[in-house]
Amino acid sequence: MATPHVVGAAALLAQQHAGWKAPEFKAVLMGSAKKLPNQSVFAQGAGRIDVAKAITESVLGSPSSLSFGTALWPHTDDKPVARQLTYRNLGKAAVTLTLKLTASSTDGKPAPASAFKLSASSVTIPAGGSASVTVTSNTKHNGPDALYSGQVVAKAGASVIGTPLAVDKEVESYDLVIRHIGPDGKGTDQGDTLLYSLDRDFATELTPGADGVVKLRLPKGKYFLDGTVGDAQGRVYQLVRPVLTLDRATSAPVDARQAKPVRMTLPRADARLGQLEIGYLRGLSEGAESNSIWAPDLDQVRVGSLGKAAAKDEMLSYVSTRWGVPKPDGQFLDSPYSYNLLQGKQGSYFSGYNRIVRDKELAKVVTRYAADQPGLLALDQRFGTLPGAGLSSSGQTFAYSRPGQATHYLDTAVGTTWSAMVDTVKPDSGDGRWLINHVAYDRPYQAGRTYSERWGAAVAVPDVADGGSTRTGNTINVYVQPNADADGHSGDSLEVDKASIKLFRNGKLIGSDTSPGQLSVEDVAAGKGSFRLESSQVRSLLQLATQLSTVWTFSSQDTGSKEVALPLWAVRPRPAVDLNNSVARQPLSILPLDVVSQPGAKVGAVKQVTLQVSGDGGKTWTKASVVRTPKSGYKAFFRTPAGAKLISLRSTLADRDGNTVSQSVLNAYRIR
Structure with a gap:
């Protein structure tokens, strides 16, 4: 915003002085600027523009500022540097200016008296004429090596003209080639x-x-x-x-x-590199710096570490790769496996890199991708994080048909964790349309072990297990995962027809948003109140969970400075679906239900859980029988609706503290 303000000020001056050119505008704007106290030239320049004063000013200083350059260390041969400062009088009467020079170092202390000198303490300028003084900088003084800055201030009655000046008495410095x-x-x-x-x-x-x-x-x-x-x-x-x-x-x-080559040997002859990332994280006095190189071919990169190493806890270098089996066009579609490799080195960079990979050093993760409908893709990314790194490696995307399956091998150095992101995409245009995003964060794995995971399994419901819905004082922040899958992967829909979240206090709407899972409301009334939180979505591009509606009720009041988790619950139906998200038809359906409260929230014991079932898209509903299981879960029993191909669900939960949740999911899962 500095530029338009200065342009505007210059335009006002041009209205008063039609014959002026750029040098005059610059001189008068800088000379009449108001200097802010306790601020150096390097912080404020000439000061803050004073347009009213500039319009009435008739004395201009030239040049508008004085730079004495840099005096190179060690200053044994420094010589004084003189600059001429000329004042022009545009008025019709002579003007006598009294001159004063002030200067200080970067620490705010006054500069030594010998650092700057004026050739005169006053000058008289005839009408329409000019007069000059000499300003001399001498860095051969006993003051510290530093930047020095200040101003020559010329006064004549109400007229004050300031000219900023500066010199660099260089600190101990050397040439680097x-x-x-x-x-x-x-x-x-x-x-x-x-x-x-x-x-x-x-x-x-x-x-x-x-x-x-x-x-x-x-x-x-x-x-x-x-x-x-x-x-x-x-x-x-x-x-x-x-x-x-x-x-x-x-x-x-x-x-x-x-620089030396980067080489890797994998256990499988058909494995091809998808992506290489090699980089570092360097801890610095003002934070951390990082940089990395990406390449699709190991032969494109050579690396080397030079000179003295840093302390081990001050630098971390890493090599991250993803390997798989590409199609003839080079795309990694439905690769039966992927190798996700990440190794670090402390204190220095890599002088080349050579690794022979063995399966026994890795974790094996058998992964299944459930389908909302035929023709969709799962875009799988894996992000590794080394201990103490504070950042994750960049994961290349491998695409998988839904339904589908793959085996992913992950590195398992001590302290390494892996995050995963699996997007559901409809590849009908360009790069595809992102329908759902699922993530899992920072999971550790052990070498030699086999793990199983599933993504996108029904039933999709809003989930509170990740936390983030809190009240601090009189501010309420809501963060729920609006479309978590049956295995608890955080999820969100990126293509929705409409969505909303609303917060009511004592029946009055106090906040709303078009995101179904995030809301922030400030200045909530301090006293204890009854709250109702509503989240809803319509997702016509999908075949399952096409409409979702959740309502939470709870009580809350001012928490002072303490952050308090809101007492939110979720009911998570877990039907035994296959990868088409369908369940074999049986006369009697048995549906496991998990109940989850937000971590850290103070909630009461569960008092009641109910479930209603529809086989006609929510036109009619039948009450299921819900019983508690020995492991604190629940099971619902209901007659499978005759002829139904899709099952819709409505559930409620109430605890003994009065907190409730009601959930509705149309077309929750299939019956085959």
């Missing part, structure tokens, strides 16, 4: 370098000239360097220096000849 060298041993401009300070907040990206050389001057300290070079074949050579100590003039070559 980075040479980018290609695999042929010659300098190349096909590369770049990322350079970070390990001592302060500084980062830069450097691009070499035609000779491959970058020269810069930096303060003494420790740096982290990540350099890359490319060649004509499309290969990337990455050289990482975890610690670059700059305490003298230094050369740091980025030499492609020092």
Whole structure:
């Protein structure tokens, strides 16, 4: 917003001074600006524009600011630098200006008296004329090495003209030369370098000239360097220096000849690489920096680690790959297996990489993809996280027909966890239409063990098991998974006809949103109230769970500064469906029901669970018999509706504290 404000101010000046050009506008706007207290030139420039004052100003200073450049360390041969400051009087009477110079270092302390000098303490400017003074900067003083900034203030009655000034008395600094060298041993401009300070907040990206050389001057300290070079074949050579100590003039070559290949051998001859990601996470004083290279072919990457290693807890490098069996067109569709591999290295980068993979080192995950309808795809991604990494590797997508099955092998280094995301897609246009998104987060696995998982199984219902619905003081935040599957994978529909969530207090609507699972309401009345939370969806692009409606009721009041989980329940029907989400027809249906409350919520013991069943899309309903099972679950018994191909469900739960939930799912699962 600075630009339009300055343009507007200049336009107002142009109305008053039609003959002025850009230098006059700049001079008067800077000279008349109001300087903010306790702010350096580097923080505020000349100050805050004062348009009213600028319009009446008739004295201009030129140049608008004074820069004395940089005096290179160690300052033994520094010489004074003089600049001329000229004042023009546009008025019809002579003006006498009194001059004062103030300056300070970056720590806010006044600059030594010898740092700057004015040649005169006042000047008289004739009408229509000009007068000049000399401002001299002398960095050969006993003040600290630092940036110094200030202002020359010229006053004549109510007229005040400020001219900002600055000089850099360079801190201890040295020249750094980075040479980018290609695999042929010659300098190349096909590369770049990322350079970070390990001592302060500084980062830069450097691009070499035609000779491959970058020269810069930096303060003494420790740096982290990540350099890359490319060649004509499309290969990337990455050289990482975890610690670059700059305490003298230094050369740091980025030499492609020092990078080594990345090689992997898998147990299956038909396995092909889908994606390679190799990168690092470097802890810095102001946070963390990360970078990675992606490639579809191992031969496209060479890597190397140079110089001294960092401490083990200050740097983590990783190699992440996904392998499978591609179709002739190169797409990984219905690959019978995938290898999801992730290994880390602490303290330094990889100097090449060579791994022989063995199945016994991995976890085996047999995965089934249930279908809402024929023709949909499951897009499967796996994200590995190493201990202490704070970030996940990027997972390539493998597509699977629904219904379908695959076996995924996962790395199992100590502390490694895996997250998965499985999208349901209708591939009818472009990249397809995302209908449902299911996720599972940060699960550990053990080497040599076989696991089983299923995605997209009926019945889809809103779920509270992930938490996130809370009240803090008088703010209520609602976060429920609107379309979790039968196995508890968090889920959301991305293509809905309509959806809403509404919150009522004592019967009055206090908040709503078009998302069926998220809502935030502030300034809720502090006193204890009765709340009703309604979530609904219509999903005509799907054949199952085409309409969902859930209503929660609970009591709540001001919680002060404490965050309190809302007492929300969910009823999760778990029919024994196959991968077409259908159940074999039996005269008597037996339907397991799980009941789940939000983690951390204070709820009462379950008092009642009910279920109603419809075989005609919700036109008529029949009450089921619900009994409690020995393991605190429930089972519902009902006569299977004659001729029904789809079963719809309505359930309720009430606890002894008065919290309730009512759920309705039209076309919940199939009968075959």
